[in-house]
Amino acid sequence: MNLEPPMIALNMKAYRESSGENGLKLAKICEEVFEENGVCMVICPQQTDLSLVCRKVSMPCFSQHVDPIDVGSYTGWVSAEAIKNSGAEGSLINHSEHRIRISEIDILIDKLRSFGLSSMVCTNNEAVSKAVAELKPDAIAIEPPKLIGSGISVSTAEPEIVSDTVDAVRRIDKGIKVLCGAGISNGKDVRSAIELGADGVLLASGVVKAKDPKEVLLDLISGI
Numbered sequence: 568m569n570l571e572p573p574m575i576a577l578n579m580k581a582y583r584e585s586s587g588e589n590g591l592k593l594a595k596i597c598e599e600v601f602e603e604n605g606v607c608m609v610i611c612p613q614q615t616d617l618s619l620v621c622r623k624v625s626m627p628c629f630s631q632h633v634d635p636i637d638v639g640s641y642t643g644w645v646s647a648e649a650i651k652n653s654g655a656e657g658s659l660i661n662h663s664e665h666r667i668r669i670s671e672i673d674i675l676i677d678k679l680r681s682f683g684l685s686s687m688v689c690t691n692n693e694a695v696s697k698a699v700a701e702l703k704p705d706a707i708a709i710e711p712p713k714l715i716g717s718g719i720s721v722s723t724a725e726p727e728i729v730s731d732t733v734d735a736v737r738r739i740d741k742g743i744k745v746l747c748g749a750g751i752s753n754g755k756d757v758r759s760a761i762e763l764g765a766d767g768v769l770l771a772s773g774v775v776k777a778k779d780p781k782e783v784l785l786d787l788i789s790g791i
Contacts, residue, residue, distance in 0.1 A: 570685060570706055570744050572766030573791045574607035575757070575784075577774055578631060578659065581613055585775045590616045591623060593780055598624040600784045606791060607767070609687075611659055614645065621654030629687065630658035632665050635674040647678040657685030661699075663710055669698060676704050689748070689769070696732045700739040707736055708769040710748035726763055733764035753783070757790030 577597060579585035585593050590612050601608045602625075611629045612620040621628045630653070634644040650658055660675050661667050667675075676686045686704040690696040696707055709732045711725060733745045744767070747760035752773035760768050768787070777783040 574767035576609040578771040618653040633658040651682040706744040708746040729763040754790030
């Protein structure tokens with residue numbers, strides 16, 4: 568898919584609020600906001616719900632994780648081919664809650680691309696972001712782990728991490744989109760991220776655990 572900034576990527580994680588029928592309901596809310604506002608949005612349903620959500624909504628869906636395997640005897644693992652068959656358009660890679668080796672990231676970017684799928688690689692600092700940028704993913708999401716789920720936005724708490732990462736990645740490859748994650752919860756956070764040079768944001772609990780997810784999504788979009 569063509570990741571067009573500014574964009575919002577929602578990781579549904581494994582919360583009860585985003586599981587099964589709850590996950591489909593949330594995906595439908597995202598779809599409604601996506602269609603009404605024309606902003607580039609990507610949702611990442613739980614792995615067990617991925618095929619269902621992809622069939623039921625007409626907006627870009629990513630897997631939350633993919634493994635560096637081919638099809639075959641790999642019980643409990645997830646192949647790029649399986650993600651393609653689910654109807655998804657790409658995958659997160661190396662989220663802070665599911666770290667993998669740089670060699671595996673390299674393999675996965677190529678595997679996803681071979682199936683026409685996009686890659687969004689999560690990183691935790693500028694040095695890792697530079698190393699990943701050399702592998703030519705479609706997008707990098709910079710997320711300092713200590714701020715994930717904290718409600719404290721990285722774009723305000725540690726703005727230099729965002730701006731320095733954006734500059735470093737663009738010196739390597741201007742075509743790689745850079746997103747800002749960790750603590751993003753409102754339109755002000757989104758605006759700050761974009762002002763720091765980011766192409767968008769990656770977030771989770773701020774929307775998934777909200778009493779009114781649509782209201783939060785609309786507030787996020789107001790910052791674009």
